[in-house]
Amino acid sequence: MAAPRVLVLPYPAQGHVIPMMELSHCLIEHGVKVTFVNTEVNHRLILGALATGDKELGGVDMVSIPDGLGTGEDRKDLGRLTDSFSKVMPGELEKLITSINADGREREKVSWLIADVNMAWAFPVAKKHGLRTAGFCPSSAAMFAMRIRIPEMISDGVLDERGWPKRRGAFQLAPAMPAIDTSEFSWNRAADAKGKPIIFQLILRNNAATHLAETIVCNSIQELEPGALALVPDVFPVGPLSSDKPVGCFWAEDASCPAWLDAQPASSVVYVAFGSLAAYGAAQLVELAEGLLLTSRPFLWVVRPGSTGEQHLEQLRRRAAPRGRVVSWCPQQNVLAHHAVACFLTHCGWNSTMEAVRNGVPLLCWPYFTDQFLNQSYICDVWRTGLKVPLPPGAAHGTGLVGRDVVRDKIEELLRDSETKARALALRDLASRAVGDGGSSRRNLRQFLGLVRGSES
Template sequence: MAKHGLKITYVNTEIIHKRVVSAMPDGDEGSLLDSNINLVSIPDGLESDDERNDLGKRLEAYLRTMPARLEELIRGIDASNGADDNNNITCILADGSMGWAVEVAKKMGIRAAIYWPTAAACLASVWSVPTLIDDGILDDDGFSTGKVELIHLSPGIPAFEMIHLPWAKIPDPTAQKDLFHYIARSTEACKVADWSLCNTAYELEPATFALFPNLLPIGPVLGNDQAGQFRRHDSSCLNWLDQQATRSVVYISFGSYAALDASQFQELALGLKLINRPFLWVVDQRNIDRAKNAFPDESQGASTKIVDWAPQTKVLAHPAVACFLSHCGWSSVTEGISNGVPFLCWPQLVDQFLDKSYICDEWKVGLGFELAENGIVLREEVARKVEQLLSNETIRARAQEIKEIILKSRAEGGQSSKNCNNFIKWIKE
């Protein structure tokens, strides 16, 4: 958007803003971001990490604090411009989970658009909640009535279990209900947005767009390895990849939030020892010492590289990467398929199970792991699936086909490109 001449004021909460800025090389946001982009922050209404860990308090604080602070921020920006209204805020583009921002926009007479960073099918599951309640599948607080085990929104959209609705896996019933009503309010507010954009392509999820034709894909939008990260990445892994043979490296990452427990972590480490292939493992900071202890002599050697964060878009584009063992977060999924990389799917949370269904069942570009009776993935299963995937030329060929489909959609004249350009044109008008 900035490259098209739009002036962007990017609003994060204070705590996220600090993490993003501190993760930038040299801590200098000005050296990385276009002059048309300004990073700012507003408080989230919480005083401590303990409060942030309490989902009910967090959601209540968001709604109590952030709408007023966003309005205050916008009025301050407009007032600072004085008679020059060319720099006034003319549109709010908000994450779909922050639907209250659309309410602020409408109150202030500002145009509003919503951006959904997940799969369109995940959004479709949320948008279908009123129907699910009317059909007696959910009650008014979002709890399953036990009427069905699987939800089929339409042919072509992967079926999903009730437990994989965004709020359904929270163990505390009160917090589960709070999140359901927060999502319901956000979804309702988003209905009056002028545009609803999402990070996918028509060709990846055609059935969802047949069900919700007003939802417009502009992606996949790939991550930026320098700006917008939560942690500084270790770029030494790129030099390490340069030393590896083409399509030889297993890349492992579970993203920013997901973390394996101690027993599962140990099984994965032992499985990686069995594969007899070079691997690059991104390990969350809670487990980085444990990982390096599991490979004390090789953790930075010829066949093993362990880092606490990586420039993922560059890693996945590297010719040495053979496959991606992933938690199946949508950003990771889109980055992988945009580079034609086959997947080993290990979902952990909510929409990641739906994403796995796309990868394994719809697009057929990856394989999933089977759980043992104790509920974990055993070391032998890790080694078996790595070998099975890397010897499957059909999956590799299909991954390249999906890559080409995405490239066409994002290229000039492709549908995602057209939607994005039309949106930018609308903002300028």
């Protein structure tokens, strides 16, 4: 009996690749063959990072298709990237499926497409070629529910036809869900003025195609988001996902981090990381560095490649020493699981949020764009496992300035807050139960695996 082969298609960004790679490893462990489809640029980044670390992808077959942008074009401009791949990738995906399934070897043919719900345009392509389809939501269930409810939000007068808020103030989609300001809807915090309509139209197209998925799983926990999941009963949480295999990082991980953490006292280290896209100016990085130094605590700070100039990065490294350590990328799940880590200063990306939940780490929230403000609302207002960094006007996009004294004071406030720490530990236990024997996520994952493996022939 041949094992089924699936294509896995993430949105072409680091925060989407990682959880879908974790899901892919889980599929492989249960006898499913996985072909992981990256854009050509991301494919090269991942292979380059793996070569540096001398690692392999644990049985994941990596392939790539073009995103339509040329060499050197700015792929951090999500509006430009979205406009390009929306035109080019459907045809390229179709050619890939045709090529794989035309080789005459029945056991190598693709039977499923598991696509990021942000790439739901791929479902009609898959159906055209007889593939079964499943969706994967890499964000919170609340984010997915809000996206799906855009037509109702328009008819209720919350949004206009372009996705812009028609009124200012707090908005809550349903009880037990986080509230956010209407200025912080993710589609209006994802790009510049030119790119926002492109992002919004992609969401509407994806919404229209989502019904073609036989099932949708998300990287969340039933008990963590009951209000949101009640609005989308066809979405099944299987998180928090994790893997001890490489997860498709775009940059090589600094292998010295574990040893450095081993040398620090328990619950002493401030871990600082802002993900793969957040960008802050040199002045803000200086204020952050000085604020960290003012705490008189050891800190591990990820400043990813390309986020600041090499000369400035070297200055930050020298200023941080000897108490702090600045690295370009690190094994974040291992860092957050380390007994030396006391708190996490974060952009509130969903992967980072779930990794902190899994390890019981309190959060200091500094969101930058997209769904990060909604995630901050969960952390600070619903779960109460973290505090907000007070942002001046414009700080969310790197133009305002958060001073060093603010950084120091909020870190100290968080680390003095024993109740917040206790709530973070309670969520850690909740997550452990969810993925353990008989847990809600374990049951959902088993059901999903059974669906995919049921296509064996």
